[in-house]
Amino acid sequence: MANMQKINPFLWFDHQAEEAANFYTSVFNNAQTGDELRTGGAVLVKSFSLDGQKFSALNGGPQFKLNPTISFYVVFETEAETDSAWQKLAEGGMVMMPLQQYPWSAKYGWVQDRYGLSWQLSLGKIEDVGQKFTPLLMFCGPQQGRATEAVQFYTSLFSDSSIKGIMHYEAGEPRPESQVKHAQFTLNGQTFMAMDSGVDQPFTFNEALSFVVNCETQEEVDFFWNKLTADGGEESQCGWLKDKFGVSWQITPEILPRLLSDPNPAVAQRAMAAMMKMRKIEIAKLTEAPADAKTAITVETTVNAPIEKVWRLWTEAEHIQNWNNASDDWHTPKAVNDLRKGGNFTFTMAARDGSVSFDFGGVFDEVIENQHIAYTLG
Known part of the structure; x- marks a missing residue:
């Protein structure tokens, strides 16, 4: 082979x-x-x-x-x-x-x-x-x-x-x-x-066994995606689909696994975040940010509420789960948040249709209660 x-x-x-x-x-x-x-x-x-x-x-x-x-x-x-x-x-x-x-x-x-x-x-x-x-x-x-x-x-x-x-x-x-x-x-x-089958069976094809089709170009991704979802096939998330027979396929550009396993965490996280928003994979959207982009990200927002309440809702695991559960497509069945310098956090993100799940986590670099959080994705 x-x-x-x-x-x-x-x-x-x-x-x-x-x-x-x-x-x-x-x-x-x-x-x-x-x-x-x-x-x-x-x-x-x-x-x-x-x-x-x-x-x-x-x-x-x-x-x-x-x-x-x-x-x-x-x-x-x-x-x-x-x-x-x-x-x-x-x-x-x-x-x-x-x-x-x-x-x-x-x-x-x-x-x-x-x-x-x-x-x-x-x-x-x-x-x-x-x-x-x-x-x-x-x-x-x-x-x-x-x-x-x-x-x-x-x-x-x-x-x-x-x-x-x-x-x-x-x-x-x-x-x-x-x-x-x-x-x-x-x-x-x-x-x-x-x-x-020679006899009646109580099961049929499902997502537990799929076939990955490795594609070199966007044109090839488009071709297999369109052909396999036609005539009763079903689109799913992150490049997954079912064909008209119920067989599951993943139409994957060859660059995607390399991006997801990139030694630069920012590149890998960016590719993962982009993929999670897609049904059919769009190569340009995976790679539109430069690979040498800065890894430090500052997020600022204004919330009209007491700082103690905001801190609690954004840092306690149970509230993180509730917050992410607001999405129609995604939810967070598990959240672990050791909120201290050197502490680890892990949030399990899962599609509501069960098509995919992944852990999103890292380590806290600095924590100043009610003021400041810095962390590194890992």
Whole structure:
């Protein structure tokens, strides 16, 4: 695979991102943890790679739960490696199909691990698929029967894409012959799989597993955003969207992760603040302020109220939460404010629709009660 993959899986966890990344890199060979994005001193996003496939793990909170609609089909070329990975993934998880011989594989099993992520392990040859780890989309619930339509739609959007093969259900099997038993296709040279579920399922696609599309230019961002939100797709915040099948995508300019992890806190905070106001990402708005802008910011306002009351309402954690809760789009479910020189503050900002959350924090440099506060964002 190329170093900069066009499409990367993005996993949503309830504050288990680091733990999950470390677990997955311990399960598979040729795996390693990577960069991380921190806010307020805490990890927001942790990256890791499995056999060259990049993944990102988000500490997003409890809003969304992983389910088997999107799993990862993993090909092993030795039985020992298959058994080892299966044992680790099944511990604390749930076996959906036992590891054994099936008509399509000498050894195959489907398991949902302890974090809710699903894996299909198969003994075979990697060259038959083209890569070791392949996302598999299972169309079920309201999306049942739409696998063929989705495969055709996705391959029409990305360059270097093709349909490698589609196998339909046969007469006497649980689904109509028009529905997909298994399909393989490529998007920008990366292999994907799809199927219509063979049985009714109580779940469907959600934001817990999305795909990041890395874009070089604003024109490319606009293209994928417009195509994927068309015909019943839904826009969300910070570059997130759902397509007409309910699959979640993040249309992300390649410069955005670099800005958010910039060693200059002012640059990173400015990019974060700009992104939080957007639906579709606008590159110009992320970069319109110079990177060498002064990091010191003075905020002045006039309030017609006793200074003691103003101080209390602007510094006590419970009032900070109430103040930010006034927004229709955002709220502050948690605020910690150690108001003293050297004390830390952390405010958790979250979208009301549950699409994203992040910690905003820093340290107080100077505190003079009822007069003056100076702090550094971190």
